[in-house]
Amino acid sequence: MSIQILSDQLVSQIAAGEVVERPASVVKELLENALDAGAANVHVTVNGGGRKLIRVSDDGSGIPADEVRLAFTRHATSKLRTAEDLTAIRTLGFRGEALASIASVSRVSMTTRHRSEATGTTIRIEGGALVSHQPAGAPAGTIISVENLFYNTPARLKFLKKETTEKRHVVTLMMRYAMAYPQVRFVLEQDGREAFRSNGSGQLIDVLAHVLGLADVKEMLPVELATAASESQPAVSVSGFTSLPGLTRSDRSHIALFVNGRWIQDANLTYAVVQAYQGLLKPGRYPISVLMIGMSPEDVDVNVHPTKAEVRFRNANAVFAAVQRGVRRVLADAQSPHLRESALERSAGESYWEPSHRDGLFNLGANSPTGTESASRRVPRHDPAYDPTAIPEGPEGPAKPRTLPVLRVVGQVGAMYVVTEGPAGMYLIDQYGAHQRVLYEEFMEAYALGDGITRQGLAAPQTVDLSVSEAESMEQHFDLLASLGFEVEPFGPTTVALRAVPVMLQKADPEAVLRGMAGIIGSRAERGALEDRLITYICGCAAYKAGQVLSLDDMQSLVRRLERCQSPQTSPEGATTIIHMSGDQLAREFRRRV
């Protein structure tokens, strides 16, 4: 073929692939337009998981008659004029791509009237081509209907997930916008049924009551923190709600972060929240958090991702620290007995007491702060070697905060323990337990991010014979095994074939691992607990064994990774991983005068 410039329509369809991935992405773009237009009421109708119809009506500004056609042209926007505007985006949209993209892969009709005009407009566009455009009587605001999504892009249609999956995505999305815009009344109707509603009271907690239910919302603590700007740091505010340590979920999906009204995905900030709960949660359990992070639009770049779900901060460390401090402070104020315990553990040596008189929004029952209790709240003294908020900066932004001091590897004893030296003496590390801990947290992190566990295909599929009951219960959990990185399928009535394992198990005996897992699955634990036990088990299979001689490199890598684990002191099975002997202790043992 000779080189030719693509038609505008084809360009739009190609561009649409980035913005309009699925029905929920259409809903997202239309919601953002309604919010940018200053709507107080937004009504969304979705039929057939969004394939049949997506309709969004708003009572926002509306579009002036002479701009309606233009709104559907690529790179046509009312929100951006100059490159300078791009450095301080204050609207959800700004690229002027959504309407053109959506219209190129569906049949769209829009009726809109601008507030300041007497007559409205109706326009219809199919597959990017204008079908009709005429004046129409209409209330101020905009109604846009998107029908037969992807009707002209069969490839995309084929990749659509099940209707129920799409429905779930739309509900989640609506909830996020409702949380970010509590002053707006949202209603979502799916196939004639109301699927979600918010009351527009302006109070985030009212939205959360709809999202989480009343029982859980009572376990949420208000977060409120504002840092002042300095020469090196931007002003950052963090507000919202975070769960008491007793209210948890099995993954991080209930940690919702927003920056200047925009929901974002940020593994580091999610980690900051989890880290704030250090020592308060069982392994594999995560808090519920809804946090609104505010900063000057100049301090955040939202133009780095097609769907704008990822942003870049000018000073990521400051944001990380603000989120972590905001959450940690409210947890400390909640006077959880666990927290006091772990604060005590961490503050070996002297510490000072800092009274606090912050009241929660909710009645916290048994955990409610009392005068005497708050006077005895203990805050660990600042020690840079242990300060989990001291975030070393790597080339990719903030690394994980350290939870152990820097340890120097001295050597290995009994092919079982790693001897290390730190600022406060000697640390003896159990290589199996420590490695299992490291692998466990790394696995959990990858698992929670939902990116999938990296697999290693087996050279030849391995068949494993199981008992009838083992085979039955394993079959029920093929999806769970797949999400953990195991490709298993039925091979005979009681035989399964294993085709791939998580990459960390590439040196393990696949049959033995699978048998071990069959045993655990057979114990019929509930799904959350089962997941955790399986991951603990897999990490145990992959961990260095007692008796395994380690190279200096192996030991150093182990120790570096352990230093940044959330719970380095215990293995995921609960065994002690580190024995610390201080210089004083050693001196006493040797009857040396100190």
Ligand code: ADP
């Ligand atoms: P962007 O939102 O990036 O500007 P869009 O393609 O989504 O690009 O929309 C193009 C333009 O159409 C917007 O800049 C806005 O002026 C106008 N517009 C779209 N939807 C609405 C709406 N619901 N209410 C008012 N104006 C709208």
Ligand code: MG
């Ligand atoms: Mg838009």
